[in-house]
């Protein structure tokens with residue numbers, strides 16, 4: 001029976017909870033729920049679940065899964081060991097280790113009664129004020145022992161104050177930190193031979209972290225709120241993104257009877273205040289990021305500032321000098337001396353001044369454009385490099401979660417749009433703002449009354465134009481979207497031309513394209529019509545403004561309160577101000593968009609920063625078995641569907657394991673887990689008796705060769721494609737690998753031999769040829785483990801034979817995992833396992849339904865027998 005669910009559980013978490021209960025907990029077990037309310041300051045869009053390790057030692061081991069761990073860690077330094085233990089039969093305890101930078105405290109609710117305050121007090125008095133977590137302290141252990149007692153006392157005094165807590169509900173607080181250890185552990189690169197000795201050192205990691213440790217009785221409903229603060233950086237903005245998290249933990253009493261608790265972490269509801277703070281914090285971080293990109297060019301930026309300000313100053317001066325020139329002309333006219341008696345020397349001074357201004361303006365414009373182009377390119381390159389690097393370092397699950405187009409768009413469109421707006425904002429924005437400020441004060445100084453008259457009408461024109469501008473932007477967005485769709489239809493049809501042809505779908509594609517084209521053209525025509533209205537109205541308004549100035553200004557000239565030169569200056573300055581203002585408006589809109597683009601780039605860049613794991617054991621050659629120990633696994637993009645459940649498997653070194661089974665049973669998943677493309681939820685995968693979590697991913701993958709049904713080749717020469725397996729291989733070595741892979745014959749028959757370009761993704765080669773190039777590549781890589789994922793299933797029997805021959809050569813002396821389709825490979829394998837998809841409703845809850853050698857399984861006449869017979873029938877047909 002499940003006791004009453006906590007009121008704090010929302011619908012979503014309850015659904016998950018129900019799933020957990022349905023899927024994992026024995027029906028006859030007593031189930032108690034411990035609801036952990038989560039207010040993690042982490043971005044857990046995808047990270048679901050703590051996970052548990054149940055040992056028979058009457059202990060509960062709670063662990064964070066890797067994604068949460070890295071998030072929690074503020075992407076670094078998280079302790080891998082989350083051990084906890086049971087105090088006695090009635091109590092379940094768990095301990096959570098926080099990294100020392102994590103300023104953390106717990107709110108505990110017992111039967112809906114909050115004791116948060118007490119813990120907050122403890123937190124404040126002992127941790128935050130005396131020894132802030134964000135500072136590394138070298139305080140001795142005795143300090144902590146002393147404080148630990150204080151904490152317990154404080155806590156007890158609170159719980160005894162008329163609260164509903166049972167007496168055994170105690171809280172201990174312990175905190176140990178050592179900067180030295182953390183740094184040493186981070187820097188230490190493990191070498192396989194040194195591993196044993198280093199391992200012990202690394203496991204003294206409890207020293208490195210702040211440790212919160214609560215003892216909680218099983219029974220009733222307990223809500224625990226964990227609040228994490230990253231030192232000074234309370235990243236509240238991410239709280240809203242935090243999704244529901246659950247974990248389940250099993251507890252066994254000494255008498256062997258099981259008790260289970262389900263723990264759910266739940267999204268914290270944000271109030272508006274925290275949302276504002278979040279945004280503020282996000283913007284701050286974004287600006288910081290931008291500064292880190294620009295800071296190398298700080299001198300250049302300052303120089304551009306100086307040039308732009310000078311250009312703005314000259315722009316303001318030009319109408320003034322023009323006014324002077326007009327005044328000279330007027331003076332001469334006043335004197336009414338004939339043309340030949342005019343002293344042109346009077347014109348020289350203002351004319352020369354104007355000429356100098358124009359020339360300087362030209363030079364400054366040239367310098368400005370050149371420097372800003374340089375700055376823009378520097379920034380864009382840096383951003384692109386940062387983003388591209390972050391893509392290459394992302395977890396494979398990142399590519400499951402995000403659309404390919406989205407990933408590429410951020411690298412191209414987003415960065416380019418940011419670059420161009422940044423350039424404009426820096427030059428035009430600065431120039432326009434300066435001009436507006438100087439011109440406005442100048443306008444007021446010439447004629448305050450005229451300026452007031454103009455200013456009362458200008459905002460009306462300005463705002464109505466802006467409103468129309470918003471409508472125009474909407475139209476333009478729609479036209480762009482339709483254009484994108486049209487382009488997509490064209491590119492899809494062209495890139496899939498073979499499919500289009502073979503289905504004789506040309507007329508359909510043409511119709512589709514034409515209909516989309518018509519819509520785009522209609523939208524663009526409408527846009528053009530409205531742009532026309534906009535431009536026409538703008539021109540008419542500007543004209544009216546000029547007229548107003550001439551009318552009112554002319555009156556003032558006649559009245560003698562203004563001279564003609566000043567009127568001229570006034571007119572030009574007003575036009576400049578008006579242009580600058582509308583420019584600033586447009587730039588403002590563009591800047592918001594550009595900032596969004598930058599935000600998207602930043603999101604991906606920071607995403608990958610969380611992937612720096614503590615796995616640092618380098619392995620040069622795998623010499624021992626691979627072992628799956630009680631592995632539970634779900635794909636991060638589909639957390640509700642468990643793929644492997646308590647999965648155990650040993651693959652001895654140098655042996656061949658064949659995996660067969662129905663589609664979707666998880667055969668390929670096993671290969672991907674060995675490659676460490678995904679992190680497992682719980683259990684362990686050992687390679688050479690070392691947990692895969694501790695092994696440096698690159699060094700692991702260097703030891704693995706993966707050949708699948710559709711090998712991907714790069715758009716370059718055959719030589720370079722084979723060399724991808726070992727960039728240092730000589731031409732002779734490449735040729736030898738090709739020979740062993742049965743590829744040399746067909747490669748040498750090509751006119752350009754090894755210099756033949758294979759086309760995009762190897763389109764210029766047949767399936768069998770691509771497969772053999774991939775095998776040659778694997779031969780050069782010389783891996784200890786070979787994973788063949790349905791490697792020959794897409795080939796006809798002739799190609800299959802040639803490829804298989806090459807594969808047989810490659811398999812010799814290696815540990816091989818064959819995800820099998822071919823009878824001969826399965827038959828000769830040292831061990832065969834038959835898998836079925838995990839089904840939570842199935843009583844057995846297993847993935848492997850049979851295992852053994854070909855002979856033993858045939859004798860058994862079970863699933864493998866059926867599978868083998870089916871395959872033999874198919875083979876005969878072929």
Ligand SMILES: Nc1ncnc2c1ncn2[C@@H]1O[C@H](COP(=O)(O)OP(=O)(O)OP(=O)(O)O)[C@@H](O)[C@H]1O
Nearest residue numbers: 400635637638643662663664665666667668669670
């Ligand atoms: N990247 C992924 N994200 C989410 N789910 C996935 C992903 N890859 C595979 N799956 C799911 O995991 C399950 C096992 O897939 P897997 O590819 O391991 O099966 P398989 O036994 O190799 O199947 P097949 O014989 O058809 O290739 C399937 O239900 C599949 O839909």
